[in-house]
Amino acid sequence: MDKISLLGLIVGIGAILAGQVLEGGHLASLVQPTALMIVLGGTTGAVMLQSPFSMFWRGLRLVKWVFVPPVVEYSKLIDQISHWSHISRREGLLSLENFSNQVKDPFSRKGLQLLVDGVDPERLREAMEVELGTYEEEMRQGAKIWESAGGYSPTIGILGAVMGLIHVMENLSDPSKLGAGIAVAFVATIYGVGLANLVFLPIANKLKAYIAREMVGKEMLLDGLMGIAVGDNPRIIESRLQGYVYREPNKAESRSPGRR
Secondary structure: OHHHHHHHHOOOOOHHHHHHHOOOOOOHHHHHHHHHHHHHHHHHHHHHHHHHHHHHHHHHHHHHHHHHOOOOOHHHHHHHHHHHHHHHHHOOOOHHHHHHHOOOOOOHHHHHHHOOOOOOOOHHHHHHHHHHHHHHHHHHHHHHHHHHHHHHHHHHHHHHHHHHHHHHHHOOOOOOHHHHHHHHHHHHHHHHHHHHHHHHHHHHHHHHHHHHHHHHHHHHHHHHHHHHOOOOOHHHHHHHHHHHHHOOOOOOOOHHHHHH
């Protein structure tokens, strides 16, 4: 459980509600179901219109990472690759076939199977880089769903405000309806801007950071497999992989030296 995500959400929303109370306002005035329906419905519809279903669904599924992030244990991965390299050095690449049947990660399993099949190192790199690039692009497109929502939400909020003002203008002769229309107008803007900057955009950025962490792990794996394929000393492989640990996960946009 990523407690800082939950804490950030509570602090952000709590600060706004506290400010409303300190200014002498009432919390009930911020509760406008109509305005919320306009902003959430309009934003969702816009995102659905711009996205294929698979991308939209992937973005929804990724949101769980904000509170339950994927586990990437770099030290464990280094130990695993180091173990494979020692085994292959002593017993040959065919000895890795048992490991290829045991690992659960499809990317690792494919790489090990290519090693066992005796694929040329350069062909192995090309095949794995294609899969790695496809995976990264799919994940980033899923994260962009939330980024797009952050872009549309404020505009939909303004649309809700204009609709509220239209409602006010239509009922100038009935003062009892003016208050509700004005409330929807201003609260819709608050919902649009607030959801964009407190929810949608932060979710998108956090997902990108976790995707970058996953990519570092996969780059480490590819680097290790290439070292095994060309017969590098296990200590050299382990030492090289240790260098990845000190990279900032959210800065991991660049590829490893072997992929440039």
